[in-house]
Amino acid sequence: MLNSKHSEPQLINDKKDILIKEQQQVASSSSLNTNKAYQYEIVKQVGQGTFGKVYEAKNQDNKRVAIKKVEKSNHFISREYDILKIVQHQNCLRILDIFYTSEENKKMQNLVFDFIPYTLANLLKKRQLSINFIRVLFYQLCQAIKHIHSKNICHRDITPNNILLSSKGELTLADFGSAKILEPNHTSMSYICSRYYRAPELLVGCSNYTTKIDIWSIGCILAEMLIGKPLFPGTNSNDQLGRIIEVLGSPTKEDMESMKPSKPYHLQLPNISPKFLDTLHNIEDKSVIDLLSKIFIFDPIKRASIEEIIAHPFLRDANLNNLELFDEMKCFSTNNKVSANHTSSSSSTTTISNMNSLTSSSSNNKTASESYLSRLNTSAMTSTNNLKSTDGKSSNSNNIPSLNNSNNGVSINTI
Numbered sequence: 402m403l404n405s406k407h408s409e410p411q412l413i414n415d416k417k418d419i420l421i422k423e424q425q426q427v428a429s430s431s432s433l434n435t436n437k438a439y440q441y442e443i444v445k446q447v448g449q450g451t452f453g454k455v456y457e458a459k460n461q462d463n464k465r466v467a468i469k470k471v472e473k474s475n476h477f478i479s480r481e482y483d484i485l486k487i488v489q490h491q492n493c494l495r496i497l498d499i500f501y502t503s504e505e506n507k508k509m510q511n512l513v514f515d516f517i518p519y520t521l522a523n524l525l526k527k528r529q530l531s532i533n534f535i536r537v538l539f540y541q542l543c544q545a546i547k548h549i550h551s552k553n554i555c556h557r558d559i560t561p562n563n564i565l566l567s568s569k570g571e572l573t574l575a576d577f578g579s580a581k582i583l584e585p586n587h588t589s590m591s592y593i594c595s596r597y598y599r600a601p602e603l604l605v606g607c608s609n610y611t612t613k614i615d616i617w618s619i620g621c622i623l624a625e626m627l628i629g630k631p632l633f634p635g636t637n638s639n640d641q642l643g644r645i646i647e648v649l650g651s652p653t654k655e656d657m658e659s660m661k662p663s664k665p666y667h668l669q670l671p672n673i674s675p676k677f678l679d680t681l682h683n684i685e686d687k688s689v690i691d692l693l694s695k696i697f698i699f700d701p702i703k704r705a706s707i708e709e710i711i712a713h714p715f716l717r718d719a720n721l722n723n724l725e726l727f728d729e730m731k732c733f734s735t736n737n738k739v740s741a742n743h744t745s746s747s748s749s750t751t752t753i754s755n756m757n758s759l760t761s762s763s764s765n766n767k768t769a770s771e772s773y774l775s776r777l778n779t780s781a782m783t784s785t786n787n788l789k790s791t792d793g794k795s796s797n798s799n800n801i802p803s804l805n806n807s808n809n810g811v812s813i814n815t816i
């Protein structure tokens with residue numbers, strides 16, 4: 402029932418190939434293997450990340466590929482290639498090749514991938530999705546997460562920009578640049594993950610979090626697919642936590658302890674009561690609301706695991722065999738332009754009846770990536786204070802001052 406139409410990756414051959422290429426890489430490290438760059442013809446730039454650029458290119462067989470160029474520097478920890486060698490799943494981005502170039506006296510790592518033309522972010526800007534299409538997209542995302550979590554890999558930056566889509570609606574999780582294998586008693590940087598998708602334990606500075614931070618992010622993505630805009634569009638880390646509290650209500654003392662904050666937190670709150678059901682009241686499918694209620698839980702241990710999510714009734718009838726019945730991806734086709742406000746679907750009812758009455762989202766739809774710090778070598782920085790987030794705003798995740806009045810009186814102080 403749940404067969405993807407992706408072709409099965411040639412795992413063994415690819416892995417062997419990658420290993421051989423890596424050995425060749427080491428052997429020719431003095432020349433940085435720059436010759437290999439000539440095997441690829443750059444077509445155009447398609448993405449600009451925090452640390453690198455992504456290009457559409459053609460290989461020698463005229464196959465369309467994506468090349469992600471990232472500077473190799475002593476100040477950056479890039480685990481991306483190491484993680485990509487482990488991740489082998491039809492819903493996770495597959496690495497095809499790696500080579501190094503020297504550009505403007507910088508050593509650049511070039512990662513070559515299958516080219517996948519669309520992102521969930523593009524799609525969400527274009528149109529509202531039907532509940533059945535959301536179900537199949539979310540199902541595929543969950544399969545990707547199940548695979549990486551089975552290897553203790555935490556993605557740590559799941560956002561609509563990192564979810565790639567084929568013209569048929571096949572989903573590929575990309576950007577393993579922030580991913581890390583989480584060891585049980587090791588600490589990790591809490592200043593990780595793009596803001597809107599950051600789990601509350603990260604916002605309070607927890608440094609021995611688990612893969613449940615990814616579960617929070619996919620909950621945010623599911624909600625965003627349903628309502629058409631980010632559920633928690635915080636303008637800074639404080640505002641982010643305030644917005645979560647507005648919807649979920651104040652965390653209890655036990656919730657706070659479960660999130661293992663970096664400092665004792667004293668919540669000066671006029672005991673906010675949950676607005677969760679009000680926030681999502683326009684969503685007609687009640688099983689998806691029940692699923693979200695099991696994901697949006699402060700306590701990471703009580704938050705649903707990926708196996709529990711996959712077993713939830715919302716995903717029970719996910720059927721990838723009829724992807725072609727959906728018309729959502731047609732909005733990208735040049736011959737068949739669908740307006741951004743197009744809401745009908747051939748296959749199911751629309752998800753919500755009135756997007757304007759959703760309560761928690763602001764007009765600011767810009768994703769604020771705060772993930773870049775995760776890639777900095779800790780020795781290269783002394784403090785996270787006053788570092789700028791990639792949206793250009795000053796941001797400070799671990800030293801949380803009072804929230805401003807825009808959060809209905811929610812204020813949070815550290816003691």
Ligand SMILES: Nc1ncnc2c1ncn2[C@@H]1O[C@H](COP(=O)(O)OP(=O)(O)OP(=O)(O)O)[C@@H](O)[C@H]1O
Pocket residue numbers: 447448449450451452453454455467469494514515516517518519520558562563565575576577578770772
């Ligand atoms: N395989 C691919 N095929 C086509 N486009 C891609 C591919 N990989 C990435 N892109 C495009 O490039 C963008 C940036 O890619 P990616 O997230 O991997 O880079 P990044 O430098 O890690 O970005 P960020 O710092 O924002 O996370 C994606 O949002 C997507 O638009």
